[in-house]
Amino acid sequence: MGQRNRHGGGPSVIAPAPAPARGGVDGGILGPDAPPPLVRVRGLTFARGSHLIFDGVDLDIPRGRVTAVMGPSGTGKTTLLNLITGQLRPQSGTIEVDGEPVHRLTRRDLFRLRMRMGMLFQTGALLTDLSVFDNVAYPLREHTRLPESMIRRLVLMKLEAVGLRGACDQMPATLSGGMARRVALARAVALDPMMILYDEPFSGQDPISLGVLMSLIRQLNDASRMTSVVVSHDVAETLRIADYAYLIANGRVMEAGTADQVRASRAAWPRQFLQGLPDGPARFHVPAPDLAHDILA
Numbered sequence: 001m002g003q004r005n006r007h008g009g010g011p012s013v014i015a016p017a018p019a020p021a022r023g024g025v026d027g028g029i030l031g032p033d034a035p036p037p038l039v040r041v042r043g044l045t046f047a048r049g050s051h052l053i054f055d056g057v058d059l060d061i062p063r064g065r066v067t068a069v070m071g072p073s074g075t076g077k078t079t080l081l082n083l084i085t086g087q088l089r090p091q092s093g094t095i096e097v098d099g100e101p102v103h104r105l106t107r108r109d110l111f112r113l114r115m116r117m118g119m120l121f122q123t124g125a126l127l128t129d130l131s132v133f134d135n136v137a138y139p140l141r142e143h144t145r146l147p148e149s150m151i152r153r154l155v156l157m158k159l160e161a162v163g164l165r166g167a168c169d170q171m172p173a174t175l176s177g178g179m180a181r182r183v184a185l186a187r188a189v190a191l192d193p194m195m196i197l198y199d200e201p202f203s204g205q206d207p208i209s210l211g212v213l214m215s216l217i218r219q220l221n222d223a224s225r226m227t228s229v230v231v232s233h234d235v236a237e238t239l240r241i242a243d244y245a246y247l248i249a250n251g252r253v254m255e256a257g258t259a260d261q262v263r264a265s266r267a268a269w270p271r272q273f274l275q276g277l278p279d280g281p282a283r284f285h286v287p288a289p290d291l292a293h294d295i296l297a
């Protein structure tokens with residue numbers, strides 16, 4: 001696909017085709033003896049109008065592990081999460097979650113599957129009229145018929161896990177940004193999901209809050225044997241807690257493998273992205289005629 005600009009009319013800073021990614025095709029980043037992945041994406045193509053966002057992407061999310069999905073802004077990371085949860089449907093290709101073809105499920109089956117996925121978005125999106133306790137209790141009250149005494153125990157356990165049992169009576173407006181995100185995390189795991197999808201969980205956090213969130217994501221994943229997908233720009237932090245990582249750009253997987261393999265990648269585009277270099281395969285200068293030609297014209 002080379003130099004084509006996939007962002008329909010945007011600046012042509014798209015990289016030339018790099019070396020093929022290590023994973024993402026026919027079995028993806030997992031070895032042949034590994035258990036089937038929880039999420040298996042094959043040949044995913046998705047466009048918005050003339051803007052091709054995914055161009056035949058293959059990708060596996062291993063069970064019980066933390067997988068990072070990283071890439072430049074606007075590359076389609078949030079779109080990928082929306083495709084995995086069935087909020088968007090691909091133009092072609094398949095997306096299976098726990099063996100179920102998300103893109104072909106009925107509304108009812110999709111709803112049932114989504115109940116097994118927790119989501120944490122950048123904003124946290126707490127319900128401002130409800131206390132911390134009631135925010136975490138909300139999915140339990142909406143989606144289960146558990147007695148209130150059981151709900152109370154579960155909520156307090158989830159809040160304890162994120163260190164905020166002592167804040168259960170506070171209202172969201174009284175919380176710091178980091179605390180609000182931890183409450184949202186407790187709410188996201190209230191129904192003990194098989195998988196949790198994090199969209200930019202660290203954005204706007206101070207270093208302490210970021211460190212707390214990082215270790216919570218790892219701890220919750222390991223303690224509950226969940227599967228976690230972390231979409232983030234925070235490369236170093238995210239790679240530190242991830243078992244596996246994908247770098248996506250230009251409609252496809254640029255690099256994939258264990259976090260260590262991705263970190264050690266020698267390919268030009270991953271190196272530029274991971275090291276935050278201003279120039280490289282993704283060019284700083286939008287292609288233009290020679291400067292002297294323009295100035296003297």
Ligand SMILES: Nc1ncnc2c1ncn2[C@@H]1O[C@H](COP(=O)(O)OP(=O)(O)OP(=O)(O)O)[C@@H](O)[C@H]1O
Pocket residue numbers: 048053071072073074075076077078079080
């Ligand atoms: N509802 C929409 N309608 C049209 N285009 C959209 C819509 N939502 C997203 N896009 C476009 O799709 C592309 C991918 O968006 P997406 O939000 O998935 O990227 P991202 O990698 O998550 O970006 P960021 O890192 O900035 O959050 C972007 O070019 C965006 O402008």
